[in-house]
Structure formats: C-alpha cells, structure tokens
Amino acid sequence: xxxxxxILFLFxxxxxxxxxxxxPLVYLLAGIHLLLxxxxxxxxxxxxxxxxxxxxxxxxxCGINYSVWQYGFFSPDVGKSxxxxxxxxxxxxxxxVFSTLNGFAFYTSNIESANRFYDFKVQxxxxxxxxxxxxxxxxxxxxxxxxxxxxxxxxxxxxxxxxMVNFSKGVKPRIVEFYSTEFDLR
Amino acid sequence: xxSMTVLRILKQKFIxxxxxxxxPLPLGIFRICMxxxxxxxxxxxxxxxxxxxxxDGWIQWEISSALNTAWHxxxxxxxxxxxxxxxxxxxxxxxxxxxxxxxxxxxxxxWHTRVWAILTWLCHYILMSSITTFVYGxxxxxxxGLFYLMVMPVASACSLDALQxxxxxxxxxxxxxxxxxxxxxxxxxxxxxGFEKMLAPDWWTGNVLWKALxxxxxRQYDLTWLASHPWLPVSLSVxxxxxxTFYGVAMWIPxxxxxxxxxxxALHIGIGLFLGLWLFATIMILLSVSAFGYSIAADVxxxxxxxxxx
Numbered sequence: 120x121x122x123x124x125x126i127l128f129l130f131x132x133x134x135x136x137x138x139x140x141x142x143p144l145v146y147l148l149a150g151i152h153l154l155l156x157x158x159x160x161x162x163x164x165x166x167x168x169x170x171x172x173x174x175x176x177x178x179x180x181c182g183i184n185y186s187v188w189q190y191g192f193f194s195p196d197v198g199k200s201x202x203x204x205x206x207x208x209x210x211x212x213x214x215x216v217f218s219t220l221n222g223f224a225f226y227t228s229n230i231e232s233a234n235r236f237y238d239f240k241v242q243x244x245x246x247x248x249x250x251x252x253x254x255x256x257x258x259x260x261x262x263x264x265x266x267x268x269x270x271x272x273x274x275x276x277x278x279x280x281x282x283m284v285n286f287s288k289g290v291k292p293r294i295v296e297f298y299s300t301e302f303d304l305r
Numbered sequence: 306x307x308s309m310t311v312l313r314i315l316k317q318k319f320i321x322x323x324x325x326x327x328x329p330l331p332l333g334i335f336r337i338c339m340x341x342x343x344x345x346x347x348x349x350x351x352x353x354x355x356x357x358x359x360x361d362g363w364i365q366w367e368i369s370s371a372l373n374t375a376w377h378x379x380x381x382x383x384x385x386x387x388x389x390x391x392x393x394x395x396x397x398x399x400x401x402x403x404x405x406x407x408x409x410x411x412x413x414x415x416w417h418t419r420v421w422a423i424l425t426w427l428c429h430y431i432l433m434s435s436i437t438t439f440v441y442g443x444x445x446x447x448x449x450g451l452f453y454l455m456v457m458p459v460a461s462a463c464s465l466d467a468l469q470x471x472x473x474x475x476x477x478x479x480x481x482x483x484x485x486x487x488x489x490x491x492x493x494x495x496x497x498x499g500f501e502k503m504l505a506p507d508w509w510t511g512n513v514l515w516k517a518l519x520x521x522x523x524r525q526y527d528l529t530w531l532a533s534h535p536w537l538p539v540s541l542s543v544x545x546x547x548x549x550t551f552y553g554v555a556m557w558i559p560x561x562x563x564x565x566x567x568x569x570x571a572l573h574i575g576i577g578l579f580l581g582l583w584l585f586a587t588i589m590i591l592l593s594v595s596a597f598g599y600s601i602a603a604d605v606x607x608x609x610x611x612x613x614x615x
Contacts, residue, residue, distance in 0.1 A: 142478065146323070149486050156490055160497035179376040182434060184452035185445050190497045200520040220521050225363065228352035230581050235357070235439035237522045242438055253438070256364050263361055280516045283532040 152186055159187040200278040201240040202294070207261055208270035225257075226264060244277060250298045258302040274299040323485050326476035328599070331484050333415075333462025335595035336422075339450040340412040342588055343425060346447065347406050349584065354402050357436055360384075360394040364438055377434035404428065412454065415464020417471075422459070426451040443585040446592060449490070457483035484596070491596045492553030495569075499549025508546060511538030523580040541575075548572055556597050559604050566601050569593055 158164060164187055167173040181187050204218040217223035219240070224233035243249050258271040275298040281290040350357070358380055360366045370379045384397040392400065405428040411421030429451050433440050453459075458479050460466040467474045502508040515538045518528045531538055548568040555565035570590055577586035 145479065146482065149482055153486060153489055153493075156493050160493055175376055182377055182430060182448075185449050188445065189501075190494045200522050202521070226356070229349060231346075231349045231584050232353040232357070234582060234584075235436075235441065238441050239363075239438050240522070252368050253364065256368050259365065260356070260361065260363050278520070280520055282510070282512045283515050283535045283538065286529065286532040 152184075155186045160189055162189070199241075199244075200280070201244045202276040202278055203240065203243075204272075204274045204276070205257070205261065206272035206274075207265060207268050208272075209265055209267040210269065214270075214272075244275065244297075250275065251300070254298070254300050255302070262302075262304070269304045270301065272299070272301045323482055324478050325481060326478060327481045327484065328476055329458065329461030329474060329480040330463070331595065331599040332457060332459045332480055333464060333467075334598060335450075335457075335487065336415065336418070336454055336459035337413060337463060338591040338595050339447065339454055340409050340425065342591055343409040343429065343447060343451070344406065344413065345587070346443070346584060347402065347409065351402070355395075355398055357439060358398050358401070358432070360398070364436070366394075366435075369435060369437065372437055373434055378431050380431060380435040383431060401428070401431075405432070415460050415466050418460035418464055418466050419455070422451070422454040426455045441585070443582075443588055446585075446588045450588075450592065450595075453483070453487060457487075459483075487592075488556070488596045491592060492556065495549045495552035499546050499552070502542075502546045503550060508542050509539075511535055511540075511542045514538045514542045514545070518579055523582070525579055525581050528579070544568070545572060556600075559600075559607075562597065562601055563604050563608075566593060566597060 164173075164177060168177055168187075177187055202218060202220050203223075204216065204220075205223070206214045206216050208214045219236075224230075225236055227233045227236075239253070243253050254273040254275075258273055261271055262268045274296060276294050276296045279293040279295075280286070281292065356362050360381075366379070366381045370381050373379055380398065380401065383401060384392075384394045387397045387400070405425070408421050408425040408428055412418060412425050426448075429444075429448055433444050433448060458472070458477070460472045461474050461477075461480060464472075466472045502513075505513065507513045515528075515531055515535075517523055518531065518538075548565065549572075552565060552569065555561040570593070573586040573589045576589075577583040
C-alpha cells in the first residue's frame with residue numbers, strides 16, 4: 120500500500136495533478152511513513168526482518184529511507200570490544216606489528232574513517248564466514264599497499280571489560296584470542 | 306455535550322497542527338544543514354575514499370557485492386554501466402566522488418533543487434549499499450535527511466530557486482506537514498533510543514557508559530578512574546536517558562524547549578569529545594536544529610529580546 124501510494128504520488132506529481140487530488144494522498148503517505156517508523160521502533164517488524172518473505176523487501180525499503188530501523192544507540196553490549204592484530208613481513212626487515220589497541224587504525228587518515236571499523240569488528244567478531252572473508256580481504260589490501268610484503272598474520276581477540284565495581288577491585292579486562300590466520304605469498 | 310466540545314476542539318487543533326501554513330524557512334535551513342553535512346562528510350572521507358570504495362579497497366567488491374541483498378545498487382553496478390563508455394573501475398570510483406560532491410553542492414545552493422536532491426540521495430544510497438560493513442549511525446541519519454530533502458518542499462527558502470521565483474516562498478500546508486513529519490520523526494528516534502536504554506539494567510548502573518568511555522574502540526582519554534567515582538557515570542547515564550526519552554515531550558513545551566535543546570546539544574558534544582564520534586554528533590545536532598531550531602529561536606526572541614539575523 121505504501122509503495123502503491125508512492126507510485127500514485129509520483130504519477131500525480133509528474134502530471135501536475137491539482138491539489139485536491141494530491142493533498143489527501145500526501146497526508147496519507149506521511150501518515151503511513153510515521154506509522155512505519157513507530158511500528159519499527161516498537162519491534163513489530165522484528166520477526167518479519169528475519170523471515171524469508173519479507174527480509175528483502177524490508178531491507179530494500181530500509182535502504183531507501185530507514186523508516187523501518189531501530190535506533191538503539193550504545194546498546195548494553197557496547198562493553199564488548201575486539202582487537203585486531205596484523206603482523207606484516209616485508210623484505211629484509213623485522214615484521215611490523217599493528218594492533219588496534221596501539222593506535223593502528225587500518226592506515227586511515229582521520230578518526231572518522233577509523234570509527235567505521237567499529238561495526239566492521241563487531242560483524243567480524245560474531246560470524247565465522249565474515250572472519251575468513253574479511254581477513255582475506257584486509258590481507259590483500261595490506262599486500263597491495265605494501266608491495267614488498269610477503270606474509271600477513273591476522274589475529275582477532277575479544278576484550279570484555281569488567282563492571283566498574285570489579286575494575287575497582289583489580290579485575291582486568293578479559294582478552295581471548297578467537298581467530299587467527301596467515302597469508303603467505305611464497 | 307461537554308465531551309463533544311472538547312473532542313471538536315482537539316480535532317481542530319490536530320488539523321491546524323498539520324495544516325495551518327507556516328514559514329518555509331525551517332525547511333530551507335534543513336536543506337542547508339543536510340547538504341552542507343554531506344559535503345563535510347565527503348571532504349573528511351576524501352583521503353580514504355579509494356580505501357573504502359575502490360575495487361581493491363578494505364573489502365573488495367567481490368565480497369561487498371556478495372554481502373549485498375539482490376535489490377541494492379552497488380558501485381560495481383555503476384562501474385559496469387560506465388564501462389560501456391570505456392571508463393574503468395578506478396576512474397568510476399573517482400568520478401563518483403566528484404559527482405556526489407557536485408550534487409550536494411547543487412542541493413546546497415538550491416538551484417533546480419529537486420533534481421540535485423534526488424541525485425544526492427541516489428549517490429548516498431549507492432555509497433551505503435557498497436560498504437554495508439562500514440555503515441553506522443551517521444550514514445543512516447544522512448540517508449533519512451536526504452530522503453526528506455527529496456520529497457519535501459525544501460527549495461521554498463534560502464535557495465536560488467526561491468530567489469529566481471522558480472518555486473513559491475509562500476507558507477503552504479506542504480511546508481507545515483513536512484516540518485511536522487521531521488519533528489515527529491526526531492521525537493520517535495530519541496524516544497526509542499532513550500527508552501531502549503532504560504530497559505537495560507546496565508544503563509542504570511552506569512556500566513554501559515563507563516565501558517563505552519574506556520574501551521579501545523571509542524576511548525579518547527584515559528577515564529578508567531571513573532570506576533572509583535561511579536556516581537558520575539550513573540548521573541550521566543540518567544541524564545542521557547531522561548534527555549532522550551522525554552525529548553518528544555519537552556520540545557513541544559515552549560518553556561522547556563530551550564533547556565532541552567541545550568541538554569541534547571551538550572549530550573552530542575560529549576559524544577564527540579569523549580567517544581570521538583564527531584560526525585555523528587554533528588548530524589544529530591543539525592537534525593535537532595532543523596526540526597526545532599526555528600521554534601527555539603522564536604522562544605528565545607520572545608523571552609530574551611530579539612536575536613540578530615533572525
């Protein structure tokens with residue numbers, strides 16, 4: 120219905136329909152749009168998003184205007200962090216070690232570009248297929264940037280921060296290696 | 306009888322709220338804020354453009370296009386089309402950047418605004434579809450803003466279209482409805498964000514905020530000492546939840562609106578300062594300015610005399 124109203128609106132707009140026709144249609148569209156936003160934030164579409172029938176139409180419409188999207192910024196799992204360590208072996212030098220814990224920001228030029236890797240790390244950390252695909256992709260990129268590189272080691276570690284109370288008692292962040300791979304060009 | 310009168314008055318107020326023509330100036334400001342932000346983001350992205358969008362960028366096209374749902378347009382699709390004109394992938398990525406900048410610039414000055422609005426939205430849509438792994442809040446809010454610029458009468462103020470009389474600058478029902486949709490959407494966004502936090506016990510103990518401040522992804526300063534003063538993260542968490550959840554109420558109450566707006570701006574400056582998410586903070590402030598800035602300026606003018614430039 121929403122899509123149909125849009126088609127009607129565009130048709131009317133392009134054909135310069137009079138206001139008596141367009142005005143109710145525009146109000147109807149605005150009402151449906153805000154209704155969609157409201158239903159989405161109250162999780163009405165949660166099941167539909169993962170269903171086979173509605174997954175693609177909803178994803179498509181979400182890309183258009185994000186009316187079917189939830190805005191839970193900084194959700195409770197924000198304390199989960201991921202470290203990526205990359206070891207690059209180049210000709211005649213000791214391997215260079217880059218870690219996201221020590222300022223390594225994927226060779227990016229500014230903090231805004233580096234921020235984009237937060238979601239990348241979250242996605243990579245939760246899906247084994249992504250881990251393989253992205254590690255391969257990142258290693259390829261590094262070998263393209265550093266043409267003398269002949270080997271790249273790629274390691275991912277999850278970091279879980281303790282609560283404030285436990286941190287005050289001396290509990291350290293828990294670091295666990297959960298993925299490692301290496302790419303050798305020899 | 307009395308209840309019928311109340312209902313009639315409420316109905317009239319409801320219709321007037323969405324229908325009585327108001328100045329198109331807030332929509333002009335909205336257009337300038339969003340297109341200006343798109344340009345700022347493009348400028349910040351420029352040095353790393355090929356690293357993100359290039360065929361052999363961080364996530365190569367083969368992988369990013371495979372991750373895409375079938376109905377999205379990827380930069381690879383654009384490259385295939387331009388390939389017919391003998392433009393290669395590298396040239397496509399570079400051309401696309403400058404085309405996006407030109408579109409946003411056309412939208413900023415408001416010259417044949419609707420055309421540039423549609424093109425800017427389309428470009429941003431393709432960009433988002435091409436790097437789904439790297440998309441976060443800032444892109445989502447820009448996409449929402451650009452979608453509205455495409456369908457709303459945003460050329461009616463502060464534009465060359467209005468200056469050259471291509472579009473009317475008169476207040477109409479369409480300007481009112483557009484502003485109301487933007488305002489209600491902002492209220493829903495903040496309500497959702499604040500209420501979801503309230504449902505999480507860790508937000509009430511301040512632990513989520515503390516972890517966000519100390520974890521390496523967002524850490525700007527060493528704030529681990531906050532663990533010894535938990536009242537501070539707890540207070541800031543409660544402040545965040547209250548300001549966000551009740552944004553949708555406070556922004557309609559003239560005597561509260563200014564204070565709440567200051568609270569929201571302070572919250573986002575804090576996000577920029579302590580979490581390093583400056584672009585995200587900027588777009589959220591600009592969206593609030595676009596939605597309620599005009600009313601806030603009127604409130605300030607009413608209570609504290611006139612403001613220059615308004």
